[in-house]
Amino acid sequence: MSSSIIQVKNLQKTYDSDGVLTPAVKGVSFGIEKGEFVSIMGPSGSGKSTLMQMLGFLDRPSGGEYIFDGTNTENFSDDQLATIRNEKIGFVFQTFNLLPKTTVFENVELPLMYDPHISKINEEQVLDALKSVGMDHRKDYFSNQLSGGERQRVAIARALVNNPSVIFADEPTGNLDSKSGTQVMKILQALNDAGNTIVLVTHETFTAEHGKRMIQMKDGEIVSDQKITNRRFATDGELLK
Numbered sequence: 001m002s003s004s005i006i007q008v009k010n011l012q013k014t015y016d017s018d019g020v021l022t023p024a025v026k027g028v029s030f031g032i033e034k035g036e037f038v039s040i041m042g043p044s045g046s047g048k049s050t051l052m053q054m055l056g057f058l059d060r061p062s063g064g065e066y067i068f069d070g071t072n073t074e075n076f077s078d079d080q081l082a083t084i085r086n087e088k089i090g091f092v093f094q095t096f097n098l099l100p101k102t103t104v105f106e107n108v109e110l111p112l113m114y115d116p117h118i119s120k121i122n123e124e125q126v127l128d129a130l131k132s133v134g135m136d137h138r139k140d141y142f143s144n145q146l147s148g149g150e151r152q153r154v155a156i157a158r159a160l161v162n163n164p165s166v167i168f169a170d171e172p173t174g175n176l177d178s179k180s181g182t183q184v185m186k187i188l189q190a191l192n193d194a195g196n197t198i199v200l201v202t203h204e205t206f207t208a209e210h211g212k213r214m215i216q217m218k219d220g221e222i223v224s225d226q227k228i229t230n231r232r233f234a235t236d237g238e239l240l241k
Contacts, residue, residue, distance in 0.1 A: 003033050003034050003035075004031045004032065004033055004034070004067075004070075005032055005033065005034045005068070005069055005165055005166055005197055006031060006032040006055060006066075006067075006068060006166070006199075007031045007032075007065075007066075007067040007068075008028060008029060008030060008031075008055070008064065008065065008066050008067075009029045009064055009065040010027045010028075010029055010063065010064040010065065011025060011027065011028050011029070011051070011054065011061050011063075011064035011065070011066060012025055012026060012027050012028075012061055012062045012063040012064050013025040013047075013050050013051075013054060013059070013061055013062050014062045014063075023220055024047050024050040024220055025047045025050050025051050025054070025061075025220050026047070026219075026220040026221050027063075027064060027221075028051065028064075028217075028221065028222050029064075029222075030215060030222065030225060032166075032197065032199065033197075034165075034197055035192070035195055035196075035197055036197055036198075036212065036213060037188070037189070037192040037197075037198040037200070037210075037211040037212045037213070038198070038199050038200070038211055038212070038213045038214075038215060039200045039201075039202060039207070039208035039209070039210070039211035039213070039214045039215070039228070040052065040199065040200065040201045040202075040214075040215045040217065041201075041202055041203065041204075041205065041208040041214055041215070041216050041217070042203065042216060042217035042218055043203055043218070044203060045219075046217040046218050046219065046220070047217050047219070047220040047221075048201050048203075048217045049170060049201060051201075051217070052168055052170055052199065052201045054066065055166075055168065055199065056085065056089050056091060056166075056168045057073070057081045057082075057084055057085045057089065058085070060081075068084065068088075069088070069165060086111065086114055086115060086162070087115065087162060087164075088164050088165040088166065089164050089165070089166055089167075089168065090111075090158075090159030090160060090162065090164035090166070090167040090168070091159055091167075091168050091169075091170070092152070092155050092156050092159050092167065092168070092169040092170065092172045093155065093170050093171075093172075094170060094171035094172065094174040094175055095175065096143075096148075096151040096152055096154075096155045096175075097155065098143040098151055098154060098155060098158075099143065100142070100143055100144040101142060101144065102142065102143060103139065103140055103141065103142055103143075104130065104135060104138050104139050104140070104141050104142075104143060104146070104154050105126055105127075105130070105139040105140065107143055107154055107158055108126050108129055108130060108154060108157045108158045108161050109126045109161065110158060111158060111161055111162045112125065112126070112161060112162065115162065125161060126139075126161060127139070129157040129158070129160045129161040130154075130157045132157065132160060132187075132191070133153040133154070133156050133157045133160075133187050134153065134187075135150065135153050135154055135157060138150065138154075147180070148175055148176050148177075148180060149176055149177075149179075149180025149181075149183055149184065152172060152173075152175075152176060152180070152184050153183070153184065153187060155172075156169075156172075156184070156187055156188070156191075160191070160196075165197065166197045166198075166199060167188075167191065167196055167197065167198050167199070168199050168201070169188060169198065169199070169200045169201065170201045171201060171202055171203070172184055172185075172188070172200070172202075173185065173202070173204070173207050174202075181207070185207065185210045185232075188200070188210070189210060189233070192212075198211070206232065208228075209228055209230065209231060209232040210231065210232050210233075211228055211231070212227065212228055212231060213225070213226070213227050213228060214226060214227075214228050
């Protein structure tokens, strides 16, 4: 039985603007195993965010094959893709995407409210997600009362609450100072150590090196895919470079 959660072969994305074709991802192939922490790194325009949107079922590929958790997703309907996205994918974005006049608790429980298989919200499930990022003591605060680092931690809790198969983090430290960014990376590393699969998208080498493997992209193509030998650790008591 394969332990791959993600397998893509010749995956492509081309945008058509009034007949002008712009290739954003040019036929990439790779796999991600369950429990990996993979950083997808590249400059602006390299195709890394477009790739993440396809991997997270926010956008459909123009060509190629995408097998998620053993299932080829090519002919899935929009509803089927939405179900996978809601049940098996957690997202953390640079801009947090929290509802401003809503409490921390209510922001984190949102994915559960959209799950048709859940008839009653499990409050302990929400609190456990908040505890895992050290934000349970802020559960009754409104999200606009929090610092940027705290908002990102709440966003991670929201991504976790459904116990997803993969957490996608798109430039999660991009709007944070270095201290808050390190705290966020510490949380992601701890989640990975606990068995969660993490896919991090970033343009920063420093941030990418918190993962265990780095896929580097340029002009829509993968230019290298290798293990990170000098991994940066954000956990207490370990070297912070």
